Amino acid sequence: MNISEVARETGLPAKTIRYYEEIGLIKSLRDTNGYRMFRVSDVHKLAFLGRARALGFSIEDCRRLLALYEDQCRASADVKALAEEHLAQIDSKIAQLRSMQATLRELVEECAGDRRPDCPILRDLAKE
Amino acid sequence: MNISEVARETGLPAKTIRYYEEIGLIKSLRDTNGYRMFRVSDVHKLAFLGRARALGFSIEDCRRLLALYEDQCRASADVKALAEEHLAQIDSKIAQLRSMQATLRELVEECAGDRRPDCPILRDLAKE
DNA sequence: GCTTGACCCTCCAGCAACGGGAACCCCCAT
DNA sequence: ATGGGGGTTCCCGTTGCTGGAGGGTCAAGC
Numbered sequence: 001m002n003i004s005e006v007a008r009e010t011g012l013p014a015k016t017i018r019y020y021e022e023i024g025l026i027k028s029l030r031d032t033n034g035y036r037m038f039r040v041s042d043v044h045k046l047a048f049l050g051r052a053r054a055l056g057f058s059i060e061d062c063r064r065l066l067a068l069y070e071d072q073c074r075a076s077a078d079v080k081a082l083a084e085e086h087l088a089q090i091d092s093k094i095a096q097l098r099s100m101q102a103t104l105r106e107l108v109e110e111c112a113g114d115r116r117p118d119c120p121i122l123r124d125l126a127k128e
Numbered sequence: 129m130n131i132s133e134v135a136r137e138t139g140l141p142a143k144t145i146r147y148y149e150e151i152g153l154i155k156s157l158r159d160t161n162g163y164r165m166f167r168v169s170d171v172h173k174l175a176f177l178g179r180a181r182a183l184g185f186s187i188e189d190c191r192r193l194l195a196l197y198e199d200q201c202r203a204s205a206d207v208k209a210l211a212e213e214h215l216a217q218i219d220s221k222i223a224q225l226r227s228m229q230a231t232l233r234e235l236v237e238e239c240a241g242d243r244r245p246d247c248p249i250l251r252d253l254a255k256e
Numbered sequence: 257g258c259t260t261g262a263c264c265c266t267c268c269a270g271c272a273a274c275g276g277g278a279a280c281c282c283c284c285a286t
Numbered sequence: 287a288t289g290g291g292g293g294t295t296c297c298c299g300t301t302g303c304t305g306g307a308g309g310g311t312c313a314a315g316c
Contacts (some may be wrong), residue, residue: 259316260314261312261314262312262314263309264309265308265310266307266308266309267302268307269306269307270299270304271302272301275298277298280294280295281293282292282293283293283306284290284291285289286289
Protein backbone atom coordinates (compact mmCIF):
# COMPACT_ATOMS: atom_id res chain seq x y z
CA MET A 1 0.00 0.00 0.00
CA ASN A 2 1.36 3.41 -0.83
CA ILE A 3 0.97 6.51 1.23
CA SER A 4 -2.09 8.06 -0.33
CA GLU A 5 -4.03 4.86 0.04
CA VAL A 6 -3.06 4.66 3.68
CA ALA A 7 -4.03 8.28 4.09
CA ARG A 8 -7.46 7.52 2.71
CA GLU A 9 -7.90 4.49 4.94
CA THR A 10 -6.74 6.09 8.14
CA GLY A 11 -8.03 9.58 7.55
CA LEU A 12 -4.57 10.96 8.31
CA PRO A 13 -2.90 13.38 5.89
CA ALA A 14 0.10 11.95 4.06
CA LYS A 15 2.19 14.67 5.64
CA THR A 16 1.26 13.44 9.06
CA ILE A 17 2.10 9.87 8.19
CA ARG A 18 5.54 10.92 7.00
CA TYR A 19 5.96 12.93 10.15
CA TYR A 20 5.03 9.99 12.34
CA GLU A 21 7.59 7.91 10.55
CA GLU A 22 10.21 10.62 10.91
CA ILE A 23 9.78 10.76 14.67
CA GLY A 24 9.84 7.00 14.92
CA LEU A 25 6.21 6.26 15.76
CA ILE A 26 6.01 3.87 12.84
CA LYS A 27 8.36 2.37 10.32
CA SER A 28 7.73 1.68 6.68
CA LEU A 29 9.40 -0.42 4.06
CA ARG A 30 10.58 1.07 0.82
CA ASP A 31 9.84 -0.01 -2.71
CA THR A 32 12.68 -0.12 -5.25
CA ASN A 33 11.65 3.30 -6.51
CA GLY A 34 11.94 4.79 -3.03
CA TYR A 35 8.21 4.92 -2.38
CA ARG A 36 7.02 4.00 1.09
CA MET A 37 5.20 0.69 1.34
CA PHE A 38 2.86 0.08 4.22
CA ARG A 39 1.73 -3.24 5.57
CA VAL A 40 -1.68 -3.82 7.04
CA SER A 41 -0.16 -3.72 10.49
CA ASP A 42 1.24 -0.26 9.77
CA VAL A 43 -2.15 0.97 8.72
CA HIS A 44 -3.54 -0.48 11.89
CA LYS A 45 -0.98 1.34 14.00
CA LEU A 46 -1.66 4.58 12.20
CA ALA A 47 -5.37 4.27 12.81
CA PHE A 48 -4.58 3.59 16.45
CA LEU A 49 -2.50 6.75 16.56
CA GLY A 50 -5.22 8.73 14.87
CA ARG A 51 -7.75 7.71 17.48
CA ALA A 52 -5.38 8.38 20.33
CA ARG A 53 -4.62 11.82 18.93
CA ALA A 54 -8.34 12.45 18.53
CA LEU A 55 -8.69 11.80 22.24
CA GLY A 56 -6.12 14.49 22.81
CA PHE A 57 -3.17 12.34 23.79
CA SER A 58 0.16 13.97 23.08
CA ILE A 59 2.54 12.39 20.62
CA GLU A 60 4.67 11.14 23.49
CA ASP A 61 1.65 9.63 25.16
CA CYS A 62 0.79 8.00 21.87
CA ARG A 63 4.24 6.52 21.71
CA ARG A 64 3.74 5.02 25.16
CA LEU A 65 0.25 3.81 24.34
CA LEU A 66 1.54 2.13 21.21
CA ALA A 67 4.32 0.47 23.17
CA LEU A 68 1.79 -0.79 25.71
CA TYR A 69 -0.45 -1.95 22.93
CA GLU A 70 2.35 -3.99 21.42
CA ASP A 71 3.46 -5.38 24.72
CA GLN A 72 1.46 -8.50 25.40
CA CYS A 73 2.64 -8.47 28.98
CA ARG A 74 1.45 -4.98 29.79
CA ALA A 75 -0.54 -4.29 32.91
CA SER A 76 -3.82 -2.50 32.24
CA ALA A 77 -2.93 -0.37 35.27
CA ASP A 78 -0.23 1.33 33.23
CA VAL A 79 -2.63 2.20 30.47
CA LYS A 80 -5.18 3.41 32.95
CA ALA A 81 -2.64 5.59 34.73
CA LEU A 82 -1.71 7.23 31.46
CA ALA A 83 -5.33 7.82 30.57
CA GLU A 84 -6.16 9.17 34.00
CA GLU A 85 -3.32 11.61 33.90
CA HIS A 86 -4.45 12.83 30.52
CA LEU A 87 -7.99 13.05 31.75
CA ALA A 88 -6.87 15.21 34.64
CA GLN A 89 -5.19 17.56 32.20
CA ILE A 90 -8.33 17.76 30.15
CA ASP A 91 -10.32 18.50 33.27
CA SER A 92 -8.08 21.37 34.24
CA LYS A 93 -8.05 22.72 30.72
CA ILE A 94 -11.82 22.71 30.69
CA ALA A 95 -11.93 24.44 34.05
CA GLN A 96 -9.62 27.13 32.77
CA LEU A 97 -11.66 27.64 29.63
CA ARG A 98 -14.87 27.76 31.58
CA SER A 99 -13.53 30.47 33.76
CA MET A 100 -12.56 32.51 30.71
CA GLN A 101 -15.92 31.77 29.19
CA ALA A 102 -17.79 32.97 32.25
CA THR A 103 -15.88 36.23 32.44
CA LEU A 104 -16.12 36.90 28.75
CA ARG A 105 -19.79 36.09 28.64
CA GLU A 106 -20.50 38.55 31.37
CA LEU A 107 -18.52 41.28 29.71
CA VAL A 108 -20.09 40.65 26.34
CA GLU A 109 -23.55 40.80 27.84
CA GLU A 110 -22.81 44.10 29.50
CA CYS A 111 -21.47 45.63 26.33
CA ALA A 112 -23.96 47.71 24.38
CA GLY A 113 -22.31 46.87 21.09
CA ASP A 114 -23.29 50.07 19.39
CA ARG A 115 -21.41 53.01 17.91
CA ARG A 116 -20.55 54.63 21.17
CA PRO A 117 -17.00 54.23 22.47
CA ASP A 118 -17.86 53.30 26.03
CA CYS A 119 -17.19 49.61 26.53
CA PRO A 120 -17.18 47.46 29.67
CA ILE A 121 -14.90 44.93 28.01
CA LEU A 122 -12.14 47.45 27.50
CA ARG A 123 -12.85 48.93 30.89
CA ASP A 124 -12.29 45.57 32.49
CA LEU A 125 -9.08 44.95 30.60
CA ALA A 126 -7.81 48.38 31.59
CA LYS A 127 -9.02 48.28 35.16
CA GLU A 128 -6.99 49.46 38.15
CA MET B 129 11.19 52.15 35.20
CA ASN B 130 13.40 49.30 34.10
CA ILE B 131 12.24 45.95 32.89
CA SER B 132 12.39 43.93 36.07
CA GLU B 133 10.32 46.50 37.91
CA VAL B 134 7.73 46.42 35.15
CA ALA B 135 7.79 42.65 35.27
CA ARG B 136 7.03 42.76 38.97
CA GLU B 137 4.23 45.26 38.54
CA THR B 138 2.53 43.55 35.62
CA GLY B 139 3.23 39.96 36.54
CA LEU B 140 4.67 39.38 33.09
CA PRO B 141 8.12 37.81 32.68
CA ALA B 142 10.79 40.18 31.38
CA LYS B 143 11.21 37.85 28.42
CA THR B 144 7.60 38.30 27.52
CA ILE B 145 7.84 42.06 27.75
CA ARG B 146 10.81 42.05 25.40
CA TYR B 147 8.90 39.79 23.08
CA TYR B 148 5.88 42.09 23.07
CA GLU B 149 8.15 44.94 22.18
CA GLU B 150 9.81 42.92 19.44
CA ILE B 151 6.49 42.18 17.76
CA GLY B 152 5.41 45.78 18.09
CA LEU B 153 2.72 45.49 20.74
CA ILE B 154 4.45 48.14 22.80
CA LYS B 155 7.36 50.47 22.40
CA SER B 156 9.90 51.48 24.98
CA LEU B 157 12.43 54.25 25.28
CA ARG B 158 16.08 53.51 25.84
CA ASP B 159 18.38 54.84 28.48
CA THR B 160 21.89 55.94 27.48
CA ASN B 161 23.22 52.55 28.54
CA GLY B 162 20.81 50.77 26.23
CA TYR B 163 18.48 49.65 28.98
CA ARG B 164 14.77 49.81 28.26
CA MET B 165 12.87 52.53 30.07
CA PHE B 166 9.15 52.18 30.55
CA ARG B 167 6.65 54.91 31.21
CA VAL B 168 3.60 54.44 33.35
CA SER B 169 1.48 54.25 30.21
CA ASP B 170 3.61 51.36 28.96
CA VAL B 171 3.09 49.51 32.19
CA HIS B 172 -0.60 50.15 31.84
CA LYS B 173 -0.62 48.72 28.33
CA LEU B 174 1.31 45.68 29.42
CA ALA B 175 -1.13 45.02 32.22
CA PHE B 176 -3.93 45.36 29.69
CA LEU B 177 -2.22 42.80 27.49
CA GLY B 178 -1.69 40.48 30.39
CA ARG B 179 -5.38 40.50 31.22
CA ALA B 180 -6.41 40.04 27.62
CA ARG B 181 -4.04 37.09 27.29
CA ALA B 182 -5.42 35.65 30.51
CA LEU B 183 -8.84 35.71 28.87
CA GLY B 184 -7.36 33.66 26.07
CA PHE B 185 -7.21 36.31 23.38
CA SER B 186 -4.55 35.64 20.78
CA ILE B 187 -1.69 38.06 20.33
CA GLU B 188 -3.29 39.41 17.18
CA ASP B 189 -6.57 39.90 18.98
CA CYS B 190 -4.67 41.68 21.71
CA ARG B 191 -3.16 43.96 19.12
CA ARG B 192 -6.63 44.83 17.87
CA LEU B 193 -7.99 45.26 21.37
CA LEU B 194 -5.16 47.59 22.23
CA ALA B 195 -5.80 49.60 19.08
CA LEU B 196 -9.47 49.87 19.95
CA TYR B 197 -8.57 50.82 23.48
CA GLU B 198 -6.40 53.65 22.25
CA ASP B 199 -8.92 54.82 19.71
CA GLN B 200 -11.23 57.25 21.45
CA CYS B 201 -13.60 57.05 18.51
CA ARG B 202 -14.03 53.29 18.61
CA ALA B 203 -17.45 51.73 18.47
CA SER B 204 -18.13 49.31 21.30
CA ALA B 205 -19.67 47.07 18.65
CA ASP B 206 -16.20 46.36 17.28
CA VAL B 207 -14.92 45.30 20.66
CA LYS B 208 -17.98 43.21 21.27
CA ALA B 209 -17.65 41.48 17.91
CA LEU B 210 -14.08 40.55 18.69
CA ALA B 211 -15.01 39.24 22.08
CA GLU B 212 -17.96 37.29 20.74
CA GLU B 213 -15.85 35.63 18.11
CA HIS B 214 -13.33 34.64 20.71
CA LEU B 215 -16.08 33.42 22.97
CA ALA B 216 -17.40 31.22 20.19
CA GLN B 217 -13.97 29.68 19.78
CA ILE B 218 -13.78 29.02 23.48
CA ASP B 219 -17.21 27.42 23.36
CA SER B 220 -16.21 25.06 20.59
CA LYS B 221 -12.95 24.24 22.28
CA ILE B 222 -14.82 23.35 25.43
CA ALA B 223 -17.25 21.21 23.49
CA GLN B 224 -14.38 19.36 21.90
CA LEU B 225 -12.68 18.79 25.23
CA ARG B 226 -15.90 17.65 26.85
CA SER B 227 -16.37 15.07 24.17
CA MET B 228 -12.87 13.74 24.75
CA GLN B 229 -13.48 13.87 28.46
CA ALA B 230 -16.68 11.84 28.20
CA THR B 231 -15.09 9.14 26.08
CA LEU B 232 -11.99 8.93 28.19
CA ARG B 233 -13.92 8.85 31.41
CA GLU B 234 -15.96 5.95 30.20
CA LEU B 235 -12.92 4.03 29.08
CA VAL B 236 -11.06 4.71 32.29
CA GLU B 237 -14.00 3.53 34.32
CA GLU B 238 -14.22 0.31 32.38
CA CYS B 239 -10.57 -0.43 32.80
CA ALA B 240 -9.70 -2.75 35.66
CA GLY B 241 -6.34 -1.12 36.15
CA ASP B 242 -4.64 -4.22 37.46
CA ARG B 243 -1.75 -6.38 36.34
CA ARG B 244 -3.64 -8.18 33.64
CA PRO B 245 -3.03 -7.12 30.03
CA ASP B 246 -6.64 -6.90 28.95
CA CYS B 247 -7.62 -3.26 28.61
CA PRO B 248 -10.73 -1.60 27.17
CA ILE B 249 -8.81 1.58 26.50
CA LEU B 250 -6.39 -0.12 24.17
CA ARG B 251 -9.21 -2.16 22.71
CA ASP B 252 -11.07 1.00 21.85
CA LEU B 253 -8.04 2.62 20.28
CA ALA B 254 -7.38 -0.49 18.24
CA LYS B 255 -10.99 -1.19 17.31
CA GLU B 256 -12.07 -2.29 13.85
C1' DG C 257 40.79 50.27 42.19
C1' DC C 258 39.08 45.72 41.84
C1' DT C 259 35.98 42.19 42.32
C1' DT C 260 31.51 40.30 42.88
C1' DG C 261 26.86 39.75 41.96
C1' DA C 262 22.79 41.35 40.13
C1' DC C 263 21.17 43.61 36.56
C1' DC C 264 20.67 44.52 31.45
C1' DC C 265 21.38 43.59 26.35
C1' DT C 266 21.10 40.74 21.72
C1' DC C 267 20.80 36.72 19.25
C1' DC C 268 19.86 31.89 18.52
C1' DA C 269 17.59 27.42 19.41
C1' DG C 270 13.71 24.93 20.71
C1' DC C 271 8.98 23.43 22.12
C1' DA C 272 4.14 20.66 19.57
C1' DA C 273 2.44 18.85 15.73
C1' DC C 274 2.20 19.45 11.84
C1' DG C 275 1.12 22.36 6.94
C1' DG C 276 2.81 24.66 2.71
C1' DG C 277 5.64 24.78 -0.88
C1' DA C 278 9.91 24.21 -3.69
C1' DA C 279 12.55 21.21 -6.43
C1' DC C 280 12.94 16.95 -8.00
C1' DC C 281 11.85 11.76 -9.44
C1' DC C 282 8.52 8.12 -11.33
C1' DC C 283 4.94 6.05 -14.02
C1' DC C 284 1.28 5.74 -17.33
C1' DA C 285 -1.68 7.41 -21.06
C1' DT C 286 -2.02 9.94 -25.15
C1' DA D 287 7.34 13.67 -25.92
C1' DT D 288 4.28 15.54 -23.04
C1' DG D 289 1.02 15.99 -19.56
C1' DG D 290 -0.93 14.69 -15.24
C1' DG D 291 -0.89 12.57 -11.09
C1' DG D 292 1.59 9.98 -7.99
C1' DG D 293 5.92 9.90 -4.95
C1' DT D 294 10.42 11.90 -2.47
C1' DT D 295 13.35 15.20 0.53
C1' DC D 296 14.14 19.50 2.71
C1' DC D 297 13.24 23.70 4.73
C1' DC D 298 10.33 27.49 6.50
C1' DG D 299 6.29 29.03 9.08
C1' DT D 300 2.91 28.60 12.65
C1' DT D 301 1.86 30.35 18.35
C1' DG D 302 3.72 32.43 22.25
C1' DC D 303 6.84 32.34 24.35
C1' DT D 304 11.28 30.08 27.29
C1' DG D 305 16.15 28.94 27.98
C1' DG D 306 20.71 29.79 27.29
C1' DA D 307 25.14 31.71 25.48
C1' DG D 308 28.00 35.53 25.43
C1' DG D 309 28.60 39.94 26.60
C1' DG D 310 28.02 45.03 28.69
C1' DT D 311 26.58 47.84 33.12
C1' DC D 312 26.02 49.22 37.75
C1' DA D 313 26.34 49.60 42.79
C1' DA D 314 28.48 47.86 46.86
C1' DG D 315 32.11 46.14 49.63
C1' DC D 316 37.06 45.44 50.49
